Ligand SMILES: Cc1ncc(C[n+]2csc(CCOP(=O)(O)OP(=O)(O)O)c2C)c(N)n1
C-alpha cells in the first residue's frame with residue numbers, strides 16, 4: 001500500500017474535510033462552542049469548490065436552510081452544540097417526514113442550558129433519538145477519534161443520501177478539539193453515494209412512492225420536476241392527505257426504512273470480545289478510556305472486552321444482546337447520568353449484570369475508574 | 379379551460395352575441411357574496427348558498443366579480 | 456364540460472378570461488380557504504403577475520411556512536415547499552443559494568412572517584437576497600382560529616384579546632425598509648389590479664422585495680370585530696383604510712390618520728446576496744455555478 005498523505009488536524013477540521021470529500025456544497029450554521037471551527041474551516045474551504053457557506057441568524061434558520069438547499073440539489077451540513085441542537089429539533093423532524101437528506105453535527109457539551117460551554121459531555125444521545133416530536137427515524141454516528149470523525153462524516157452523507165433522511169454526528173468537545181495526524185483519503189478511495197434522481201417523465205414523478213419499501217428517487221427543484229414538499233402527512237405524490245390509512249403507512253415507512261436496514265447501518269468495533277467474560281460498551285471519547293482499560297486488564301490476565309458502536313442510532317441491540325449472553329457483566333461508561341446504559345440494559349434482557357459508570361463534571365472518565373469496576377467482577 | 383374539469387354543473391347564460399357569458403362554477407363557489415356586492419349593475423344574486431345571474435342584460439363585462447372572486451368560481455367574457 | 460365554458464362564435468371578438476389552469480394543479484380546487492377569505496384573491500393576482508413575466512413554471516419556487524396563507528403553494532404548479540411555522544424564509548434562502556436561477560416567492564402570513572418568523576424576516580431583508588416575500592396580512596392568526604397577531608391594531612378583538620388588543624402593531628413596510636429590503640410595497644386584495652402590477656414589479660426586481668398585502672379573514676377577524684360581510688371588510692379595511700402613494704403625497708398628516716399607504720413605497724438598488732456570493736467564490740478561487 002502506498003504511503004498515505006498525513007495531515008495534522010483538529011477533530012472539527014477533520015469533520016469539515018470529510019464533508020467536502022463527501023461532496024457537501026452547502027453549509028449553514030450559527031457559531032457555538034465547541035463546534036465553531038467547522039464553520040470557520042468551511043467558510044474558507046467551501047467557496048473554493050463553488051460551494052456555499054452561510055452564517056445564519058440562528059440554529060433554527062440553519063437547519064431550515066440546509067433542507068432548502070438539499071431540495072435544490074446540494075449536499076448540506078450544519079454543525080452546532082447542545083443549545084443549538086435543541087433549537088434545531090423541529091427542523092430535524094421536518095427533514096424526517098419530508099425525507100430530505102442532510103447532515104447535522106452536534107459537538108456535545110455540558111448541559112442543560114448554557115451549562116459549562118467548554119466542558120465536554122455525552123449527554124445528547126437521547127436527544128439525537130427523541131429530540132423531535134412524533135415517531136421518526138434516527139441515524140446517529142459516534143466517531144471516537146479525529147481520523148474517524150473524517151470517515152464517519154463521509155459515511156453520514158452517504159447514509160443520508162441512501163435513506164433520504166437526516167443523519168446526526170455526535171461527538172464531544174474533547175475529540176472535537178483534539179489534534180491528531182490523520183490520513184487523507186485519495187479521491188475515489190472511499191465510496192461517495194450520490195442522490196438517486198428520477199428517470200421517469202416529470203408528470204409521472206411521485207416523490208414518495210415506494211415499491212416494496214425501497215427509497216424513492218428525489219428530484220431537484222428547478223430541473224423540470226415540479227413537485228410538492230410538505231411537513232403535513234402526504235400521499236405518494238407529496239400532497240397532503242387526511243386518509244388515516246395513508247398517514248399510518250407513511251409514518252411506519254419512514255421509521256422502517258431505517259429499522260429494516262439496521263444491519264447495514266450499524267457498525268461496531270470489537271476489541272478482545274471473542275473470549276471476554278466482562279464486557280464494556282462504550283462510544284466516543286469514553287471508549288478511548290475503555291479501550292485502554294481493557295488492554296490493561298488483559299495484561300493482568302483478566303478477560304475484558306470492548307464493544308464500541310460507531311452507530312449509536314439505530315442502537316446495535318443484536319450485538320449487545322449477543323454480548324450479554326456471553327459475559328458476566330457489561331459496564332457502560334458515559335459522560336452523562338445514564339443514557340446508552342438503559343439501552344444496553346434493554347438489549348441485555350437480564351442475561352447479565354449491567355452497570356453504568358457515569359460522570360458529568362465535564363472531565364473525561366479515567367481508565368482507572370473503568371479498571372476498578374471491571375475488577376469488581378473478577 | 380381546464381379549470382372547468384371539476385365542474386359539476388355549469389350555468390351558462392348566453393342569450394345573444396353581444397351579451398356576456400357569465401360562467402359560474404358551482405363546485406368552487408362558496409357563496410361569499412363578494413361578486414354580488416361589488417357588481418356595479420346588480421347583475422347577480424344569491425340563490426340558496428350559491429350565486430346566480432338575475433339580470434344578464436345589465437352586465438357591462440367589467441369583470442369586477444371575476445377578479446375579486448377568491449374561489450376561481452366566476453368568469454365573465 | 457369543456458363546451459360549457461367555450462363561447463359560441465360571435466361577431467365581435469370577446470374578451471377572453473384569464474386562464475388560471477396553466478398554474479393551478481389539476482384536481483386541487485376548490486381550496487380550503489373559507490368563504491370570502493382574501494387569500495384566494497391575492498393568489499389570483501400573483502398568478503396573473505407571473506403570467507406577465509412569460510417565464511416557465513419551472514423557473515419559480517413557491518415557499519411557505521404554516522398558516523392559512525401558507526397553504527398557497529399546494530395549489531399551484533411550480534416547485535413548491537410548505538415548511539414550518541415561521542421558517543419559510545430560511546428554507547427559501549437555502550434553496551435560492553443552491554439554485555440561484557430559481558425565482559423564489561414566499562407566501563406567508565402576518566403571524567408566520569413577523570411573530571415566530573420575525574428574526575428570519577429582518578435578516579432576509581438585511582441580506583437583500585433575491586426573493587419576493589408576500590405577507591398576507593389579515594391582522595389575525597387564521598389557521599389557529601383567530602388569536603391576535605403582531606399586526607392587529609390596538610383595541611381590536613381576537614380570541615386572545617377579548618378586552619381589546621393592548622399591543623402596538625408592526626408596520627410591515629417600515630420594518631422591511633429599516634431591515635434593508637430594496638423593494639417595499641403595499642397592496643390589498645380589494646385593489647387586485649394594482650396588486651398584480653406590484654407583484655410583477657416585485658418579481659422583476661433583483662433583491663429582497665416585501666409586499667404587505669392587506670386582505671381579510673372574515674371568519675375570525677371579521678366576525679369578532681363586527682364586520683357583517685366579506686365585502687364590507689374589503690370596503691372598510693382595504694379600500695377606505697388605504698390611500699395611494701401619489702394621492703397621499705399632497706395631503707396633510709391629519710388627512711392620513713388611520714390610513715395605510717398603497718403602492719411601491721421604497722425601491723433602491725443595492726448589492727444582491729447571490730451576486731455578492733458569486734464574487735466571493737471567485738475571490739476564493741472557486742468556480743461559480
Ligand atoms: C411552532 C409552531 N407554533 C405554533 C403553531 C400553530 N400555528 C399554526 S398557523 C399559526 C398562525 C398563522 O397565522 P398567520 O401566519 O397570520 O396566517 P393566517 O392563518 O392568518 O393566514 C399558528 C400559531 C405551529 N404550527 N407551529
Ligand code: SF4
Nearest residue numbers: 407408410411413447
Ligand atoms: S365571489 Fe366567487 S365564491 Fe363568492 S359568491 Fe361570488 S362566485 Fe361564489
Ligand code: SF4
Nearest residue numbers: 417437438440441443
Ligand atoms: S362583469 Fe361586472 S357587471 Fe358583469 S356581473 Fe360581473 S361585476 Fe357585474
Ligand code: SF4
Nearest residue numbers: 488489492523597672
Ligand atoms: S380562517 Fe381566516 S385566514 Fe383562514 S381561510 Fe378562513 S378566512 Fe381565511
